[in-house]
Amino acid sequence: LRRLELPSHRREQMQQAEITAAQDILEEGGRYFPDAELIRKEGRPEREIVNTAIEWAADLVVICPRSAQSAGPPLGPKSVGHVARFVLDHAPCPVLLVRPIAREVFPIPR
Structure with missing residues (x-):
């Protein structure tokens, strides 16, 4: 590339x-x-988010995850993109994932 x-x-x-x-x-x-x-930083988003949380001694990181496929899936293991996954795995504090309401997938089929 x-x-x-x-x-x-x-x-x-x-x-x-x-x-x-x-x-x-x-x-x-x-x-x-x-x-x-x-704040505005340049670099790899996942690392900048985690490093900023460390620098600020953050109590909470709030992030809106994108799935690996830009359009979705809204649920399941592939519903969180690599940036959110990295932040979840490396943040020094709790991470709150905020998603838009996915009315089309509820209720979940049995």
Whole structure:
């Protein structure tokens, strides 16, 4: 695989879109967690999350897991992607997985 080099203006647009999305999430979450902060780090997400939890002596990590297949499955062993799996296995504190409501799979067939 070759690393794709984006034109600098496109890279800046993407970075600004990331920041805007993060600020929107922080604004929404701030209603429930008023002390929440926005930080931006570069690197492997799973390692950055765990290292930040260690640096902050976090009491809890909240993460929305993606499945190995982007669209799902919503339940089962493949319902958690590699980032969430790594955080679950390496975080120095409890990890809360937050998922969207999966109405189409409930009730679970017997």
